[in-house]
Amino acid sequence: MIGAVIGDIAGSVYEFSNKKPLLKNIISSECFFTDDSILSIAVADALIYMKKNGFKNSASIYRLYLLEYARKYKDAGYGKRFHAWFNSKNPQAYNSYGNGSAMRTGAVGYAFDTLEKTLSEAAEAASVTHNHPDGIAGAEAVAGSIFLARNGSSKETIKEFIEKEIGYSIKFNLKELHKNYKFEIACKNTVPQAVFAFLISDSFEDAIKKAVYIGGDTDTLACITGAIAEAFYKRIPKELIRQAEDKIGKTLFATVKEFQQLFDWEI
Numbered sequence: 001m002i003g004a005v006i007g008d009i010a011g012s013v014y015e016f017s018n019k020k021p022l023l024k025n026i027i028s029s030e031c032f033f034t035d036d037s038i039l040s041i042a043v044a045d046a047l048i049y050m051k052k053n054g055f056k057n058s059a060s061i062y063r064l065y066l067l068e069y070a071r072k073y074k075d076a077g078y079g080k081r082f083h084a085w086f087n088s089k090n091p092q093a094y095n096s097y098g099n100g101s102a103m104r105t106g107a108v109g110y111a112f113d114t115l116e117k118t119l120s121e122a123a124e125a126a127s128v129t130h131n132h133p134d135g136i137a138g139a140e141a142v143a144g145s146i147f148l149a150r151n152g153s154s155k156e157t158i159k160e161f162i163e164k165e166i167g168y169s170i171k172f173n174l175k176e177l178h179k180n181y182k183f184e185i186a187c188k189n190t191v192p193q194a195v196f197a198f199l200i201s202d203s204f205e206d207a208i209k210k211a212v213y214i215g216g217d218t219d220t221l222a223c224i225t226g227a228i229a230e231a232f233y234k235r236i237p238k239e240l241i242r243q244a245e246d247k248i249g250k251t252l253f254a255t256v257k258e259f260q261q262l263f264d265w266e267i
Contacts, residue, residue, distance in 0.1 A: 001044055001256050002267065003204065003236060004106045006244045007226025008036035010208050011218030020178055020215035026208055027243040033252075035076040036223040039104035041252050042069035043125055044259040047111045051262055058121060063128040066104075067091065079185070085129055093131040099190045101130035102138035103220045106227035109146025110263050118147040138187025141166045142224055145195060149231035150265070155199050158228075168192040174200060177214045184216055194224035204229045204236050236267050 009031045010023065046065035050058060070078065070086035078086070082100055085091045105122050112118045119140045126139035141162055148158050162168050170192055177193060184190050193214055201207035207229035211222040230236060245253040260266055 001040070001107055001110065001227075001230070001259055001265065002241055002244060003230025004040045004103070004223045004227035005033065005037045005248060005256065006236065006240055007208050007211065007222035007224070008040070008103075008219045009033050009244060009247050010226075011212050011220070011222035014212055014215070014218040015220075016183070018215075020213055020218075022213050023209045026205055026240055027247070031247065033076070033248050034219050035070075035073075035078045035082075035100075036103045036219050037248060037252070038069050038073045038076045039066060039100070040106055040223065040227075041248075041255050042066050043104050044107035045069070045255050046125075047107055048255070048259055048262055051111070055121075059124045059128055062125045063091070066128065082129060093127060093129055095132045095135075096130040097132040097134035097138075097187055098130065098185045099138055099187050099217065099220050099224075101126035101135040102142045102187050102191050102194075103223045105139040105143045106146055106224070107259060108139075108143040109227070109231060110150060110259075110265050112147070115144060115147055118143050134187050137166055138191045141168065141187075141191050141195065142227065145198075145228045146231040149228055150234075155232070158195075158232075159199055162192070162195055168195070170196050170199065172196045174210065174213070181214055181216050185220075190217055190221060191224060194221045195228065197221065197225045198228045198232065201225075201229060204233045205240070207233075230267065234267065241267070 010026045013030050042065045046061045108122045122139040122143035123136045126136045197211040198207045207225050211225035
């Protein structure tokens, strides 16, 4: 869970620039949290509520918490359509295939006991806004990868899930992506790249560095990569966690900690 936040913060300062550095420091003084962290924590908070009160009408609970967090943290850098959604008097799903569904769904991967349930809940969490099939597939890809990773699956098994179950190709070359990859928001053009950054990494930190090195929508790529890498490597340096806490503040960090404790996931 905190891996997604660290990735978001690490990629924040490069999102709309042409810079694609190979980071020396994961989190610098210029970094900040964005909508990726806010909405990831919103979904986590919704899952906390449902864990305590029962998993009923989950789509309506995800919707409630997404609205609450977005309206509280109004200036976190939301996309135009999502911004219009949470400011509407009657918010309705808007058939988006953007990566906002994928970046916020990481917590779902930690919350359930089967892959089938994980995927169905990822679809519920996505569809309150991103009810396009591609938007749902992106969310399923992220949550499913996390579920497999935290349960001990190999990288090859995760890759096979992404390619066969989701339908994404992961046939990339890091140097070519670094040179040619441009800013994209569609799930199908961002989630595979984020998964690739994880697959070719050798540690949590290395995964984040590779996601930022790829470029494009760097906060979202690194958010997704970080979420999966945390589940797989099961180790994040304490200093990075402390830096993330300093960036997001005690209130948001307390929700992350509560989620990790409630769902038995401590790093």
